[in-house]
Amino acid sequence: MNYIGIDIGSTASKVCILKEGEAPMFKVLPTGWNSKITAGIIREELEKLEGGLSACKTIATGYGRISVEYADSVVTEITCHGRGGYEMIGRDCTIIDIGGQDTKYIDVKGGRTVDFLMNDKCAAGTGKFIEVMANRLGLTIDELFDLARHGNPLPISSLCTVFAESEVINYMGEGREREDIAAGVIDSVALKVATLVQRKALQDTVIVTGGLSGNEFFASVLSGKLGRTVIPMPDGRYAGAYGAALIAKERDR
Amino acid sequence: MADNQKMWGDLGMNLEMHDQLCAVLPGAIGDVFMSQENRPEHMDYFDMVLADVHGLRPAELVEFREKGGKVFGTFCAYVPDEVIIAAGGIATGLCAGSQFWVPGGERYLPANTCPLIKAMLGARFDRTCPFYRLADIYIGETTCDGKKKAYEILGTDVPMHVMDLPQMKRPKDLKKWAEEIKDLLAIAEDLTGNKVTPEKLAEKIKVINAKRAALQRLYDLRKNEKAPISGTDTLLISQIAYYDDPERFTKMVNILCDELDQRVADGVDVAPGAKRILLSGTPMAIPNWKMHNIVETSGAVVVCEETCTGTRYFENQVDESGETLDDMIQNIADRYMGINCACFTPNEGRFDDVIRLAKEYKVDGVIDINLKFCQTYDIEGYTLEQRLNEAGIKVLGIETDYTDSDASQIKTRVEAFVETLA
Numbered sequence: 001m002n003y004i005g006i007d008i009g010s011t012a013s014k015v016c017i018l019k020e021g022e023a024p025m026f027k028v029l030p031t032g033w034n035s036k037i038t039a040g041i042i043r044e045e046l047e048k049l050e051g052g053l054s055a056c057k058t059i060a061t062g063y064g065r066i067s068v069e070y071a072d073s074v075v076t077e078i079t080c081h082g083r084g085g086y087e088m089i090g091r092d093c094t095i096i097d098i099g100g101q102d103t104k105y106i107d108v109k110g111g112r113t114v115d116f117l118m119n120d121k122c123a124a125g126t127g128k129f130i131e132v133m134a135n136r137l138g139l140t141i142d143e144l145f146d147l148a149r150h151g152n153p154l155p156i157s158s159l160c161t162v163f164a165e166s167e168v169i170n171y172m173g174e175g176r177e178r179e180d181i182a183a184g185v186i187d188s189v190a191l192k193v194a195t196l197v198q199r200k201a202l203q204d205t206v207i208v209t210g211g212l213s214g215n216e217f218f219a220s221v222l223s224g225k226l227g228r229t230v231i232p233m234p235d236g237r238y239a240g241a242y243g244a245a246l247i248a249k250e251r252d253r
Numbered sequence: 254m255a256d257n258q259k260m261w262g263d264l265g266m267n268l269e270m271h272d273q274l275c276a277v278l279p280g281a282i283g284d285v286f287m288s289q290e291n292r293p294e295h296m297d298y299f300d301m302v303l304a305d306v307h308g309l310r311p312a313e314l315v316e317f318r319e320k321g322g323k324v325f326g327t328f329c330a331y332v333p334d335e336v337i338i339a340a341g342g343i344a345t346g347l348c349a350g351s352q353f354w355v356p357g358g359e360r361y362l363p364a365n366t367c368p369l370i371k372a373m374l375g376a377r378f379d380r381t382c383p384f385y386r387l388a389d390i391y392i393g394e395t396t397c398d399g400k401k402k403a404y405e406i407l408g409t410d411v412p413m414h415v416m417d418l419p420q421m422k423r424p425k426d427l428k429k430w431a432e433e434i435k436d437l438l439a440i441a442e443d444l445t446g447n448k449v450t451p452e453k454l455a456e457k458i459k460v461i462n463a464k465r466a467a468l469q470r471l472y473d474l475r476k477n478e479k480a481p482i483s484g485t486d487t488l489l490i491s492q493i494a495y496y497d498d499p500e501r502f503t504k505m506v507n508i509l510c511d512e513l514d515q516r517v518a519d520g521v522d523v524a525p526g527a528k529r530i531l532l533s534g535t536p537m538a539i540p541n542w543k544m545h546n547i548v549e550t551s552g553a554v555v556v557c558e559e560t561c562t563g564t565r566y567f568e569n570q571v572d573e574s575g576e577t578l579d580d581m582i583q584n585i586a587d588r589y590m591g592i593n594c595a596c597f598t599p600n601e602g603r604f605d606d607v608i609r610l611a612k613e614y615k616v617d618g619v620i621d622i623n624l625k626f627c628q629t630y631d632i633e634g635y636t637l638e639q640r641l642n643e644a645g646i647k648v649l650g651i652e653t654d655y656t657d658s659d660a661s662q663i664k665t666r667v668e669a670f671v672e673t674l675a
Contacts, residue, residue, distance in 0.1 A: 063661070063665070075672065076665050076668045076669040076672060077665070077669075078665070078666075078669035078672070079669055079672040079673070102662070112673070113669070113672065113673050114673060115647075115673070116666075116669060116670075116673070118662070118665075118666060
């Protein structure tokens, strides 16, 4: 039996294939404009596996989870990230998941999500914020991070992405250094994430999952804001899909 | 329905705009209520009232006014209906639970005002609610700054009396609230031309006590492990409580409860396997069924509401032993000041209430709802969450408004919360 986790996020769709006795396999593809089409592409891939779809137990998660019509069940991304993140680090932890359209705090004990918090209907402190600012500066996200490492952060205080963009435009108009603006953008995201998660108690182990999970620079900036070490997870973007696959496996017993 | 159109026209309503509101109601009723399985038969009365919400009761109010009767529009669980009906008036809630009225209110109010207050002004000034047209006077209360200021604007278009609700609960505040109720009684006497006698007030105290007792009976039935009725259906009943004829309403709730007694005996469960949820927080005025609908389609069932459209409306009775008008008024004041609204400081009683209700109704978790920009409940949510954590009760805080724009995000959170309760 293959255990499949499919995480249809707002920006990227992640798939985890779990076979008995093997390391998990991860795949990623852009979600695009139609989650159903994306789910169909994934289905074609799964049918190529030995035994086809009928040899798969599948759990869908992420905001597009209802579009995966062939899934055996759906579980929210919060529970899945908790399960997957726990498996990746191997101990109780606080997970900070930075997604394309939201940021989550997830408190995990024994692999189970015991508490969580999400930001409120706003792009502040999410991947979308970084994307918007990178576009404004004419950079890719990777380039933005590369520049930010060498800059002195300029303050970007607005909580609203649209207004924050105006602040960036002002800095551009003043002729400020691009690396300083880039550093300001990253600093601002980290500050907003820290403000959100500090409403709750943090465990000794804090990890980052989601699109920025492998980014050591971001983890170090966030560590500074939280006053404790935040561990970047290289495969952290797959935490949701991995968790879904693990739950599929557990439910099969 | 043709008669309704004539009535609405005579009431000076904006018919074209009101038709838009009427057009969406059947679909909403179908999605929220009729889609539920295994509903009690005697929900039929409440379904009927809802289906013709702007027709049935308004027609009664029109008839009442044609005979010289006076209608008092109210907005809050603190306004004592006993006094109004003792003077021969009718008290009707002026609900403000639809996004439909919000843009109308935004013409007058700052963007960061709660949707309830915006809808209140929109319903009045857009002329799209018959109840707002039928009230001869509005009775407001100082339960928040937003309402206080909005009443000043409403008062430019309709006679308005604002009751000064104290914000603390010391003995002198209870006395002051009794004075405010005495003022309301004088205003009601003046407007209706009827004298309130001790006999009359004693009789009406019993009428409203009976109404509260019926609602308490309904809620007690929800304490059963097997839910005999959904939270969505119960919410509708609580909403109708604000504007239906009190004696008929009491009778209908009791008839429903007889059926629910039988359901409990038969072991009927409208939500087998669902997690039991207590909703606490801000009021849900008709037709705001958003949170109940989300929760009850996410593997959970709402078994109690600690809201103004829930326990805050009916818990505790007015002592019926008063003999003089003054005694009765003080007894009324004492009962209403027992309501624990976030406009009071300190408000320890509310934390105790939520924890007590969570235990009484054997809930798996609490969802604390805050209507966007309701500052008092929002700030109080922090302490409430701490108290619940200390008591070992899981809680999820949700801030929302009347729009559907955040429905899928909220559904994700509620589903995740339910998963943590598994």
